[in-house]
Amino acid sequence: MATTLRDLLIQRAARLQDRPALTTLGWGTLSYAQLRNRVEGVALGLLAAEPPSTVFCATGTAWDWAAELAAAASGLTWDPAGRAVPPAVLGGSLFNDEAGRGPYHAREQLVGAGTPFMAGLDHAGLMARLRRLNVHLGWDHETRVELPLARLGEAPLRAALWSALYAGGHAVLGAARWDSHPFEGFWLS
Numbered sequence: 001m002a003t004t005l006r007d008l009l010i011q012r013a014a015r016l017q018d019r020p021a022l023t024t025l026g027w028g029t030l031s032y033a034q035l036r037n038r039v040e041g042v043a044l045g046l047l048a049a050e051p052p053s054t055v056f057c058a059t060g061t062a063w064d065w066a067a068e069l070a071a072a073a074s075g076l077t078w079d080p081a082g083r084a085v086p087p088a089v090l091g092g093s094l095f096n097d098e099a100g101r102g103p104y105h106a107r108e109q110l111v112g113a114g115t116p117f118m119a120g121l122d123h124a125g126l127m128a129r130l131r132r133l134n135v136h137l138g139w140d141h142e143t144r145v146e147l148p149l150a151r152l153g154e155a156p157l158r159a160a161l162w163s164a165l166y167a168g169g170h171a172v173l174g175a176a177r178w179d180s181h182p183f184e185g186f187w188l189s
Helices: 005-015 030-049 063-074 098-109 125-139 155-167
Strands: 020-025 028-031 055-057 117-119 145-150 172-174
Touching: 005 030, 005 063, 005 155, 020 030, 028 030, 030 063, 030 098, 030 145, 055 063, 055 172, 117 125, 125 155, 125 172, 145 155, 155 172
Parallel strands: 020 172, 145 172
Antiparallel strands: 020 028
């Protein structure tokens, strides 16, 4: 069982390789293996130079989700006051930068249950919240959830994306109508 957000990403990609993970404009549908590759490409770019302790991404595109996953997989703290993820890391010249490969793999030993993910919440805490939410929602790898891309930066939508990943479901980012009620307060509990 995954104990960190990094393990969650790796395990879902290994177990659900060809199953759809994310569909969004400009990317089409990414399988779990492709999502992991995209996330690790961002992580390599983040770690190619001295990484900041906190990062954030608010482009209004699916790159925000990839950056959030990359921060978690790299053991970096996600914080709106953190350093903005450079555009070059988001599919540009620093995406999948070889200089980040060694540091990324070295972090496998550093990212643990107690690693902070955001202020007041570590990997273990987020995993516990996701476990409780998933029991409430009943989501699994057959779940397909349509989410509004325009609300990507909002806390409830981020919680829904994390829940879809936890469940091994398929998140579709587009122009969907969506009930955010089950996800309200997720980050505060």
